[in-house]
Amino acid sequence: MFTGDPFVDAGNMVIEELKKVFKNKSVIELIDMVSNWFIYNWNGKIDSLQLNSNITHNSKRGTEEKKKKAKQSTMDFFNDLFGDGNNSVFQGYCRICGTKEKLFRAGRDIYPISGSGAFVNFHHSHEEGLLLCKDCITKLFFLPLAVVQMGGNLGLLHLHNDETLNYWTEKVIRTNLNKISQGVSDGILQSDFKNPKNALFDMATDLILNFNLERDNLQLYYFTNFGSNPFCEIYTLPNPVFSYLSKVLKSCKKDWYLFLNKHYKIKKAEWDNVNEVWRDKKNNKIDYDVYKDNKNETIEKLLNNQNLVPIFRKFYKQCFLNNKNISILLLDYYLREVRDMNTEQIQIIKKLGKSIIEIAKKDDNNFKKYLTMIEGASKAYQLRAAIIHLIKKHYSNGEDEPLLTLEDYVNYLFPDGTYWSEVRDILIIYLYELLHKENIEGIDVEDISLTEPEEELIEF
Numbered sequence: 436m437f438t439g440d441p442f443v444d445a446g447n448m449v450i451e452e453l454k455k456v457f458k459n460k461s462v463i464e465l466i467d468m469v470s471n472w473f474i475y476n477w478n479g480k481i482d483s484l485q486l487n488s489n490i491t492h493n494s495k496r497g498t499e500e501k502k503k504k505a506k507q508s509t510m511d512f513f514n515d516l517f518g519d520g521n522n523s524v525f526q527g528y529c530r531i532c533g534t535k536e537k538l539f540r541a542g543r544d545i546y547p548i549s550g551s552g553a554f555v556n557f558h559h560s561h562e563e564g565l566l567l568c569k570d571c572i573t574k575l576f577f578l579p580l581a582v583v584q585m586g587g588n589l590g591l592l593h594l595h596n597d598e599t600l601n602y603w604t605e606k607v608i609r610t611n612l613n614k615i616s617q618g619v620s621d622g623i624l625q626s627d628f629k630n631p632k633n634a635l636f637d638m639a640t641d642l643i644l645n646f647n648l649e650r651d652n653l654q655l656y657y658f659t660n661f662g663s664n665p666f667c668e669i670y671t672l673p674n675p676v677f678s679y680l681s682k683v684l685k686s687c688k689k690d691w692y693l694f695l696n697k698h699y700k701i702k703k704a705e706w707d708n709v710n711e712v713w714r715d716k717k718n719n720k721i722d723y724d725v726y727k728d729n730k731n732e733t734i735e736k737l738l739n740n741q742n743l744v745p746i747f748r749k750f751y752k753q754c755f756l757n758n759k760n761i762s763i764l765l766l767d768y769y770l771r772e773v774r775d776m777n778t779e780q781i782q783i784i785k786k787l788g789k790s791i792i793e794i795a796k797k798d799d800n801n802f803k804k805y806l807t808m809i810e811g812a813s814k815a816y817q818l819r820a821a822i823i824h825l826i827k828k829h830y831s832n833g834e835d836e837p838l839l840t841l842e843d844y845v846n847y848l849f850p851d852g853t854y855w856s857e858v859r860d861i862l863i864i865y866l867y868e869l870l871h872k873e874n875i876e877g878i879d880v881e882d883i884s885l886t887e888p889e890e891e892l893i894e895f
């Protein structure tokens with residue numbers, strides 16, 4: 436039964452997986468077996484989950500006698516739990532699952548970051564730990580087999596559906612069981628990542644590619660129960676971002692990876708635009724495994740709900756200057772899925788971009804002039820002036836239909852709440868896309884720095 440609590444549910448997953456492998460063992464026999472793994476295979480190194488428990492207490496580590504004592508204390512605790520339950524506090528409702536049962540105090544020796552002793556203020560009722568039933572306490576015991584070590588803390592993916600459950604089971608629990616059976620497991624499973632944000636994106640990518648998911652909402656618990664500084668952060672990959680990632684991985688995966696990899700922060704290194712790799716000062720290629728835990732601007736902004744359009748603008752321009760044709764779907768999907776931009780607004784911006792190219796063609800192919808007009812707009816009034824100039828030019832060219840109607844301008848190009856600089860950046864991106872499609876090369880485009888605050892709304 437799933438409770439919604441990430442720690443208890445993860446422990447439950449371990450029990451269910453163990454039951455599949457060891458079909459004839461009871462729960463107490465599984466506890467006996469797993470306690471041997473924790474004590475003898477892992478030498479009690481689960482402090483970051485069970486602080487000062489029967490297994491992790493320093494006095495019970497080291498010698499064979501201490502390990503034997505740790506094992507006995509652990510089994511005595513669970514035999515009482517499943518027997519008379521003399522150590523229960525009273526009959527009541529479990530804080531986690533709501534079952535009416537005998538309740539037991541579960542401090543940090545049982546439930547991570549739950550508060551006990553000096554940490555009673557962790558709870559609104561100032562309890563010395565949570566009051567839990569025996570089933571939830573039992574599930575928590577198996578938790579070390581369901582987490583991964585990420586640098587100095589632990590990582591646990593919160594489960595929302597069968598796909599994420601199967602993914603995490605395969606990735607962590609079965610890997611643990613295989614390593615233990617081979618005699619090569621000596622502690623909590625190490626993650627491939629130390630950076631939890633990058634790890635969360637890697638997990639989302641795996642889920643999309645292996646389970647054909649289009650929508651999900653992923654949460655990664657990044658925590659430790661160790662020592663005097665218990666810690667927990669929850670990193671969330673929102674549904675719109677997951678949906679966006681799903682679409683680009685299925686339609687323009689190569690371009691997405693190029694965009695993603697280009698935005699890692701790597702000291703004393705430069706991006707090689709020709710070969711699409713990072714190089715150090717000696718011009719040696721830097722492998723992905725070296726920088727995969729570095730901060731990534733794209734990931735940071737997607738997780739913090741910050742606008743990616745300015746980054747896209749620089750990216751598409753650089754690709755044009757290096758004669759690389761990048762799918763416009765990277766931007767289109769982002770505007771629709773993450774920015775929730777109106778389809779009509781996107782179409783009006785595209786229409787405007789196409790008209791600018793046609794105007795430039797009729798003006799002696801002076802593409803640079805019109806690119807600079809848009810790209811050089813550093814204030815809202817400058818962009819307005821540029822658009823008005825284009826409307827006039829379009830009219831003087833004798834076109835049958837107006838470049839923009841008043842309704843187009845007010846309701847779709849700049850609807851209420853629109854950031855003028857975002858419209859300009861999207862327009863610039865589409866202009867470079869059209870230049871690619873028209874095979875227009877050799878334009879000496881100035882690298883104009885656009886630093887205006889994106890919070891500035893369009894002013895009429």
